[in-house]
Amino acid sequence: MQLKTLTFAFSLLAMSANALAVDGLVQQSRQDQKSEKAHQQVRESGFKQTEAQIRAERDTLLAERKKLNEETDRLSDIFGKNEQSLAQLEDELRLESGSLGELFGVVRQTAKDLDAELDTSVTTADRNQHTDVVKKIVDAKALPSLKQLNGLWQGMLEQIQASAELRKVSVPLVNGEGYESEVEAYRLGSIGLIGEQGYLAWHGDRHVATPYLKQPEHAPVSSQIAALSESGVQMAVVDPSRGKMLAQLAHTPSLMDRLAQGGVVGQIILGLLAIGGVIALYRGGKLLVIRQQIQSQLKNPQQPGNNPLGRVLSVYDKEQNRSVEALELRLLETIVDEQQGLERGLSMLKLLAALAPMLGLLGTVTGMIETFQVITQFGNGDPKVMAGGISMALVTTVLGLVSAMPLLLAHNLLSTQADAIRNILEKQGISLVAAEAEKTGSPA
Incomplete structure (x- = not known):
């Protein structure tokens, strides 16, 4: 019985505690609701203020837009009226000016031509009084005045008069x-x-x-x-x-410039030409002297001198007791020796004449190789870039041909002179052999 009583008592205490806890939660919930309600009221008041500001700004912008629209309509009306006025003024200007527009074009073109002439003509060194007037007409956007027109023809007259002055x-x-x-x-x-x-x-x-x-x-x-x-x-x-x-004229190359374009190959060709020229002049002078000595020796054959013909004649007078065959061989030996002296240097001339065009061809090939190298590096858009190699190719070719022709001509002339002297020696040798055969009675 006591146990039941205690159990009942504990149940009552538990229920009392639960009731107290529920009351506390209810009170706390009510307080939270009050706080949340106050916070919501504050936010609503802020939103209302913001909405009022935005509405005020919107009203201001709408008022400004209305003003702008009114101003736009007013300016459109003014622009339309100005266009009508401008069209009327243009018609009036066209009617009043008549053909002055064409005259202005002619005057302005004439002024441009005269201005271009004044920019380059030497007459402006002392006759340029109307230059400013001409330039104003060229730069003008309206019809020239009468003063400007007078200045234009006076400037033209000034240039005409100046062109006849020293x-x-x-x-x-x-x-x-x-x-x-x-x-x-x-x-x-x-x-x-x-x-x-x-x-x-x-x-x-x-x-x-x-x-x-x-x-x-x-x-x-x-x-x-x-x-x-x-x-x-x-x-x-x-x-x-x-x-x-x-x-x-400043761009026209001189002879030295042309020779310099030949490069090293051109210098070698010129060196060969100089050597050949020296040889030709020396051998030409030598053969001329020998020819004169032989002519003098032919007039006095009894006294052999120090010349090719004199040495041939001395062979005949050197030995008296000899056969015709021995005399012929001695004379032939002497003529062969003299022929070698006469033709000395001619083979070198012939060699130089053959080398000159070959070196010219070498320079041509070298110049073309240089040209192709330049084309590879810079392309062929600018002909001036390729001019150096082409100039070298052509100049060396010309130098080779120009050097070969005088050398060949000199070789031909000197060979002819040497052959003429040798023929004289052979003729005199044959006459000596014939004279010896007649003296001894032996067949020649």
């Missing part, structure tokens, strides 16, 4: 070292300037003169022009292209 002018000259000095020169119309160095190149854009790199033969100088001007005779050698031919 006039002394003072121009700034820039020398090869870059120093500028004021010099006196003579202007030959619109053709060119002549100073003490000869012709001067005029640069109208910088208003300075420079000497040409290469002057033509018999080029006039300012002192000669002064003498001509004082004498009243105005004659001088001029460049009708007004400097273009003189400028190209």
